[in-house]
Amino acid sequence: MSVVDVGDAVELTFTTTPGATVTVSWYDPDGSTVLDSVAVPESGTTPGAHQYTFAPASEGVWEARFHASGTVNAVERYFVRARSLSGPPPLATVGEVAELFGTMTPAQETLTAALLRRASEMLRARFPDLTDRVADGSIPADAPAMAVINMVLRVLRNPDGLRAETTGPFSRTYDTTVAAGLLVISDSEMALMAPAGTGEALQVGTVMAHPGLADVTWGDSPAHRFRDLQRVRDRYGRWW
Incomplete structure (x- = not known):
């Protein structure tokens, strides 16, 4: 077709x-x-x-x-x-993708234009208030373009959805959950669309870790306390 x-x-x-x-x-x-x-x-x-x-x-x-x-x-x-020719334009251009991808063949340019249109439709469908978020400054004006460019680049760089490839002594692996040769809105793009200070980005599976040692619950008897001290030493390389 x-x-x-x-x-x-x-x-x-x-x-x-x-x-x-x-x-x-x-x-x-x-x-x-x-x-x-x-x-x-x-x-x-x-x-x-x-x-x-x-x-x-x-x-x-x-x-x-x-x-x-x-x-x-x-x-x-x-x-x-x-x-239809009506409706909003793509959120990014072929030229912006080429800046990061490199020189493109005419076929790649045609594919990129089609991917940009569809990636933009996907992002607008996922975030119906996208225009409002940009207008009120809750997300950077370039964030939607950055998101669709990243989505398209993943397809262009791995159009066949390979898990890994080797060229001479060099090899690379792909995360096929987001680079399966199909347009996917990844956690990174979701985070780009999250208004600052809302915590919305945490809803896409981000795990927050804080530095410091874990709390220690000490035993009640002297023997138990000594055992717990030994565990701390074995885990952290020193006494408390």
Whole structure:
């Protein structure tokens, strides 16, 4: 399935036996026929390839149905999801991700743009008051961008969801709970979204530890107290 913005053109290629007669029908998201059995000429450079360009006019899943006849009888269905241009923009840009990732191929740039859109949708769904938090200063203005950039970078750096990889003498391991090749809002991103002073960040599984020795409960008898002193010495390397 292809994904395009409403109104953008998408070219689909149907390949069959050279010399076949090919037609295409185009259906909107409601199943209504927009194009009915339109002839699709064969490519002059690639035998058997038949290309047609569509432009979805509304949001939803559109269908192109190619039919080949002649030496072969075949029907193939293609689906294109058109997304609305309305709504808020992504919370970060491809350029911001590239600053940390490095030089990208055109395919990586396209993937990054799609990941940023979805990561932004996920973050807004998890925090419906995100705009208010930024507006009232309870979280830094750059925090949402930092969160989605981190989410996208984890996918780009480990797109196959590997647990570990080795290159020559070097090896690395991945925490697949947050780097499984899928967009995940990690505890770090949750903490970025927590208003300062609310303690909300503690709800994402953070354990707070304070320095110092543990309290000691002493026995009542001299023998018990001596035993307890020995335990303190064994644990901390010195007498109390």
